[in-house]
Amino acid sequence: MQFFSNRKTLAGLLAALLASLPVTAAAQDQEVEYAATALSTTVTMIKGRGGNIAVSSGEDGVFIIDDQLKPLTDQLLGSIRKVSDRPIRFVINTHYHADHVGGNETIGGSGAVIIAHDNIRERMSTDQFNHFWKETTPAWPKKSLPVVTFNDQVTLHLNGEAVKVTHVPRGHTDGDSIVHFPTSNVIHMGDIFFNGLYPYIDLDGGGTIQGMIAAVELGISLADDETQVIPGHGPMSDLQGLKEYHEFLTRARDNVQALIDQGMSLDQVVAAKPTAEWDDILGKVWITPEQLVIFIFNSLTGVDHFTPLEPQETTTE
Numbered sequence: 001m002q003f004f005s006n007r008k009t010l011a012g013l014l015a016a017l018l019a020s021l022p023v024t025a026a027a028q029d030q031e032v033e034y035a036a037t038a039l040s041t042t043v044t045m046i047k048g049r050g051g052n053i054a055v056s057s058g059e060d061g062v063f064i065i066d067d068q069l070k071p072l073t074d075q076l077l078g079s080i081r082k083v084s085d086r087p088i089r090f091v092i093n094t095h096y097h098a099d100h101v102g103g104n105e106t107i108g109g110s111g112a113v114i115i116a117h118d119n120i121r122e123r124m125s126t127d128q129f130n131h132f133w134k135e136t137t138p139a140w141p142k143k144s145l146p147v148v149t150f151n152d153q154v155t156l157h158l159n160g161e162a163v164k165v166t167h168v169p170r171g172h173t174d175g176d177s178i179v180h181f182p183t184s185n186v187i188h189m190g191d192i193f194f195n196g197l198y199p200y201i202d203l204d205g206g207g208t209i210q211g212m213i214a215a216v217e218l219g220i221s222l223a224d225d226e227t228q229v230i231p232g233h234g235p236m237s238d239l240q241g242l243k244e245y246h247e248f249l250t251r252a253r254d255n256v257q258a259l260i261d262q263g264m265s266l267d268q269v270v271a272a273k274p275t276a277e278w279d280d281i282l283g284k285v286w287i288t289p290e291q292l293v294i295f296i297f298n299s300l301t302g303v304d305h306f307t308p309l310e311p312q313e314t315t316t317e
């Protein structure tokens, strides 16, 4: 059985997963091994600690998708310089989590423009309490915040292609984007896609299973048989891997919904093990089967802790 990856042996898959887990403070002071994979003449994926990074480098300079963890920024910059030693012009953040925006302060401070969805700046600007992990991520300093924000889509015309950054509502969070490099034929899915492990759905941050499924469907619609798909965490994948992930998400959702329809409580749904067929592989890396069922159950019943952000100001003529 493939379980989404398609590019690796199981042993290689597990090693890659362990290296790229969403990390907390304990792991942050280590020497990190970075692996760079050229995906086209301009796009390179870098795996280190934290979310997977895409680097575009070419005639117009360098821009990157996500910048991992703050304490590791110097190490990350060293790995990016091996791809190109030209200055980084832009950073796109795929969402607000600390393992994707940690380098903003240093890289933005060196002159790069940080670009992100409106909700990323909103959430980074204030303390974020998370009921699931029972911890608060404090507001980031002003220098870490995105300076260009968008509400649905932004396009970067650089290095020979029109790179589209598209907001996907309420998936892993309420500020996720997926990034499409049409000429390189590469898609960066951010944390919409956890390849080879159960996904985290940040209910406090506005995530839902329904939005995650819809976002995967957008990714599938942009891909063809040659597309290289970068997940937020885990090894490289492709259209087939995305389709298998979609199948898993939709069936897991349907299994949980069927038990809700029978009138079961959350505890009863967890005990019924509606994700049993995937638990042995996907449920033993990070997010557990019980945690995944909680995410799905709460998404479907509306029992999350989501605090809607203030509606964005819209101008009417």
Ligand SMILES: [Zn+2]
Pocket: 022, 095, 097, 172, 191
């Ligand atoms: Zn995340």
